[in-house]
Amino acid sequence: MGQLEANNQDFLEEFEVYWQRSDACYREAHVLFDxxxxxxxxxDLYLMSLxxxxxxxxxxxxxxxxxIQSVFKEETKNVTKRRCLFIPLREGTFIKPSQVHQKWTFKELKELVxxxxxxxxxxxxxxxxxxxxKSNTRYDYVLFGLPINQEKNALFGMVIHYEEGMIKSKKTKVQLHPLIQTPVKIEVFPFAVTRHxxxxxxARTGADSSFVGKHAIVIGVGAIGSVVAMGLAKSGFGTITLIDHxxxxxxxxxxxxxxADLLYNRDTPNELNRYKKVEALKIEIERKYPLTKVIAIDKKFNTVLEMExxxxxxADIIIVCMGSPNAEMAINRHFHQLSQSPPLIHAWVEPFGVGGHVLLTLNQEKQGCYQCLFRPLSDEDSIENLSGFAQAGQSFTKSLGGCGTYFTPYSFLDSEETANQVLRTIHRLSxxxxxxxxxxxxxxxPTLFLNEGFKLSDRFHMTEEQLMKNSTLYYDPNCPVCSNKETPH
Structure with a gap:
């Protein structure tokens, strides 16, 4: 392959694979650059003592x-910094990696450059x-960009070793780089490249790389919000702000x-301190995805507003996962009052695995908001959440340990399913x-829900097709938040 010009493009497409398989290529460079x-x-090139x-x-x-600490578990004190040259080769360049048991010479490298x-x-x-x-007096490092097409390069590297040092200019006494004057003793070694x-x-996962420069804000990082935040990092969001007190x-x-490993910290000697959710989540996200910037704000939303x-x-998207209708109505009202607001998503689950909901608002228009969901269908009815799969007027809270331990029963399957629906909505929105x-x-x-003696709403009995067809019928033409009509005093 590569002997005939007709095969050259195919060879370039696989160049990095062939280069890595060269038996002379036993070094590896983990590359993170523009x-x-x-x-x-x-x-910059850093030598790691691995x-x-x-x-x-x-x-x-x-x-x-x-x-380096997050990915390679290497302490900074064990890392040595060196200079590396990046040399982009011009379009039309064609080279082949070393054949089996064949080593590059410095003359070949110099001619290539x-x-x-x-x-x-x-x-x-x-x-x-x-x-x-001074650090490069015995070694030099070169990273090459070999054009494959107008959109991408193959990356490969060379180490230049001159064990007796560089030649000194007789006139200026300045050391001359081997690419200017070659020492007698010099050899080159290839190194492979792994991109970070x-x-x-x-792109390797088929994901949407447009999120890399975007900023998402998650308000409430409980069972749903924490999974959403982690999913945003996996999606590639460059900055994620977390708000939860x-x-x-x-x-x-x-x-x-x-x-459980992120329940406590020991910042204070002989004392256990419980982590704030946003602090612990920041640690976990940045540990797994160190290129993601996480801003942790351990305050209530109202306090954050006051702080300005x-x-x-x-921001590019705001996701609210608080599970508190009164608080979410206030948040909904705040963002609808802004002259410009990013899209706003509300997400919540229903008890005993009966279902979950994701509401998208402020998507290019204001009509249709979280407030619209909470109203009576007639003068005789009480206010209820129109999206509910559970019949109105039922209480689902339980307690396992008496006063102060009340909770709404749902499993991680329900919160993660709802979080995944949020993430799919964000991807479709983009x-x-x-x-x-x-x-x-x-x-x-609904089996567990019904076995507990609870009743389903009429909406639960809709088909998936009907739910999708009626996904905007909740709009309230008299909504005090999104209809531009004043609420009567």
Whole structure:
């Protein structure tokens, strides 16, 4: 393959695979840098004291400490910083990796560089290698970008080793980089590349990489909100703000994304302190997805509003998972009063696995909101949530330990199913596949609910098709929040 020009493109597509399989390529570089920046430049390479030879390569502006500790479990004190040159080869370049038992020579490497870069890049390269860091007196590192097509490059690297050091200029006494004057003793070793860039990793899963630069706010990080927050990180959101004043409790762990290992911290000697939910969730998300920025605000929503620290209209999506109708009505009212507001999602579950709901509002229009759901259908009826699958007027709270231990029974299956519906709604919303402000409801198995002696609402008996068809019929033309009609005094 590659001997005939007709096969060259196929070979380029598989170049990195062939390069990694070369028996001379026993080094590995974990690369996290801006691949869209196709300019020749210096980047940083960090040597890690792991088995074999392992490098971490990133932009000079990137602080790698948190990432290296999170991903490679390597202490910063054991990491050595080196200079690396990124050299983008010009379009039309064609090379082949080493054959079995065949090693590259420095002459081949030098010819590759100078034959396949532009005259402008040659000038930049000379400027860069005229300054040689002391740390690179025996080794130099080069990362190459080999164009596959107009959209992507193959990445591969070379280590240059000159055991007796660089040659010194007789006139200026300045050390001369091997690409300017080659020492007698010099050899090169290839290294393979593993990408860590979020866009690349998301593309590998078929995910939507457009979330990388976006900001989501989650209000309430209990059983539903915690799963939503973790899912937003998996989706690639660049920034996630978490708002919740509550602490994680042992009673939460079997339906919360956090486990018992994040119940307590020992910041104070000889004292156990319970984590705030947002603090623990920030630790967990940034541990698993260290490229995600998490902002944890351990305050009530009203306090956050008073602080005026969040520019709400700069967020891309806001998700409310509080399970408290009065509090959510106030939140709904606040965002509908803004001149500009991002889309707002409310999510909640019903007891005993009977179902859950996701309400999308402020999706390009104001008509249809959380307040619309709470009204009587006639003068004789009381106010109820029109989306409910349970007949109105029933109480579902239980207690296992007396006063102060009341809870609404539902399992992690119900909260995670609802959270997944939230995430699917966000993905569909980003693709402009949802019009208006619909409510999406999922139905569970009502057996346990009925066995407890409870009654289902008429809405539960709708088919999935009917629920979808009627997803915007909850709109209240007289809603005091979204109808532009004043509430009578």
């Amino acid at each position: 691949e869209e920046n196709n300019t020749i430049r210096e980047i 088995d074999g030879v392992t490098y971490f390569v990133c932009e000079k502006s990137f602080n790698p400490d948190h990432y 100078y034959s396949n870069i532009t005259s402008e890049d040659r000038k930049k390269l000379v400027q860069l290698i005229q300054r040689n860091p 860039h979020k866009d690349f990793l998301l 509550d602490r994680i409790d042992i009673e939460n762990v079997y339906r919360h994304v956090l486990g 620290t969040i520019d709400w209209d700069k 693709r402009k596949q949802i019009k208006g402000n619909p409510i999406f409801s999922w139905k569970g198995d």
